[in-house]
Amino acid sequence: MLFLPNFVPDVFVSMYLPAIYAGLIVGFIGSMAIALRREEIHILILTDLIGLAMILVVSAVGTDLAEALILPGLVVELAETLAISEILISREMHKIEQNPRKNLSKSSSLFPVSFALDMEIMTTAPNFIALVLIAYGIFLTGFTGGAVAGGGIVLYMLSKKARGMPVLIIDGIAGVSGIAWCLWIIGFVLFFLTPSLWLLSLFLAACGLLLKVASKVGLIGLLMREDIDKE
Amino acid sequence: MINVQLFFYFGIILAIVGSLATAWGPGVKDPIVRTFNTEVASIGVCLVLLCYNHVLALLTLVATTVIITLILFRAIIRLEEMGADV
Numbered sequence: 001m002l003f004l005p006n007f008v009p010d011v012f013v014s015m016y017l018p019a020i021y022a023g024l025i026v027g028f029i030g031s032m033a034i035a036l037r038r039e040e041i042h043i044l045i046l047t048d049l050i051g052l053a054m055i056l057v058v059s060a061v062g063t064d065l066a067e068a069l070i071l072p073g074l075v076v077e078l079a080e081t082l083a084i085s086e087i088l089i090s091r092e093m094h095k096i097e098q099n100p101r102k103n104l105s106k107s108s109s110l111f112p113v114s115f116a117l118d119m120e121i122m123t124t125a126p127n128f129i130a131l132v133l134i135a136y137g138i139f140l141t142g143f144t145g146g147a148v149a150g151g152g153i154v155l156y157m158l159s160k161k162a163r164g165m166p167v168l169i170i171d172g173i174a175g176v177s178g179i180a181w182c183l184w185i186i187g188f189v190l191f192f193l194t195p196s197l198w199l200l201s202l203f204l205a206a207c208g209l210l211l212k213v214a215s216k217v218g219l220i221g222l223l224m225r226e227d228i229d230k231e
Numbered sequence: 232m233i234n235v236q237l238f239f240y241f242g243i244i245l246a247i248v249g250s251l252a253t254a255w256g257p258g259v260k261d262p263i264v265r266t267f268n269t270e271v272a273s274i275g276v277c278l279v280l281l282c283y284n285h286v287l288a289l290l291t292l293v294a295t296t297v298i299i300t301l302i303l304f305r306a307i308i309r310l311e312e313m314g315a316d317v
Contacts, residue, residue, distance in 0.1 A: 012283065015239055019279065022243040026250045026272065033254035041262050041310060045303060048269045049250050052276050055292065056246065059276075059283050070280075070288040074295045081299050085306035092315040144287065147294070 005063070012062035023056030040088050044081065051077040071143065123159065130156035134214075141206040143213060150217025157218065173215050180215070183208030235282050242278030249275055262307045266300060 004013065030049030037043055051073070058069045130152040137149025187204030190197055249272030258264040273296050280289045 011235060015236070015282070018240070018243060022246060022279075026246055029247075029250045029254050041307060042265060044306070045262060045265050045269060046253065048299060048303075049253055049272060052246065052250070052269075052272050055276055055288075056243075056279060059280055059285060059288065062283055066283070067285045067288045070285065071291055074288075074291050078295045078298055082302055085302050089306060089309050089313075092310055092313055096313055096315065144290075 008062055016060050016062070019056055019060035023053045023060065026056060027053030044084055044088065047081070047084075048077075126156050126159040137214065138210065141203070141210050143209055145206075146210045146213025147217065149210065149214040150220075153214060153218035154220065173219060176211055177215050180208040180211035184212070238278055239282040242275045242282065245275030245278065246272045247275075249273070263304070266303050266307070270296070270300070 027050055030046055030053060033049070034043050034046045037046065054073055054077075055070055058073065059066050061069075133152030133155065134149045137145040137147070137152065139145070140148060183204050187201040187206075187208065190201040190204070249268060249270075252271060253259065253265055253268040256264075256268055259268065273292070277289060277292060280292060
């Protein structure tokens with residue numbers, strides 16, 4: 001028997017089975033291709049397909065639950081790809097260093113040629129645009145607000161030429177991240193202990209998530225600047 | 232009136248065809264071609280999410296697809312510069 005909450009529209013119910021089957025087919029194709037290849041980088045690219053199959057299957061639920069499940073899935077997939085690609089690169093580096101006949105060329109950045117970002121708009125505009133983006137992000141709060149505010153921080157950090165962030169500031173960003181976690185957990189606990197304070201706990205969680213996402217996206221901007229401005 | 236079902240089935244077909252192209256399509260010995268082919272499947276999934284009204288999921292999918300493509304390109308370029316067999 002099929003348990004169906006009555007707030008799911010009929011259209012989504014009729015789209016349930018096709019979406020599930022499509023997700024299974026895509027996942028099957030992806031895993032067959034992974035089983036057939038031997039090179040690690042191809043396997044890493046094909047893992048992307050498995051992630052898409054996951055999204056198809058989860059989205060078939062069709063309610064807000066699906067949205068809440070897709071977001072962490074995507075973020076975890078992103079972190080996984082980043083970590084595995086780093087492991088792959090360092091392993092290949094070790095393999096080539098062991099081989100005396102090949103000599104390792106010096107490591108390169110994201111862009112193979114030196115890429116100097118020298119545009120007029122990068123020096124004049126970012127102060128204002130970053131301010132507007134951060135203000136709007138704080139107004140939005142939550143995950144979206146964190147992404148918007150983080151975009152502002154990325155823009156500011158990319159365009160300003162000051163190289164080499166002091167260690168104190170990086171430690172500060174990490175500390176802000178910890179405080180954000182604390183806010184989020186306090187909000188979560190309050191939500192269960194005293195449900196009458198739901199507005200307070202909602203805002204605690206939303207502001208914690210805002211700080212968390214914004215500081216993390218800002219760190220990405222820091223890393224990208226170190227990579228791009230390399231002469 | 233836009234027909235939701237049409238977009239939904241088109242998205243599903245695009246996702247399946249894109250994943251087939253990623254797995255066994257032409258020129259996939261080159262990892263860059265393979266990375267581009269995953270974009271086709273990703274657009275199909277975007278259409279499906281659009282039909283389900285999952286706005287936040289759609290935005291996050293677009294953002295993470297861009298970042299994952301950048302990460303993969305960086306890995307491919309580094310591996311090829313080091314002379315590893317890709």
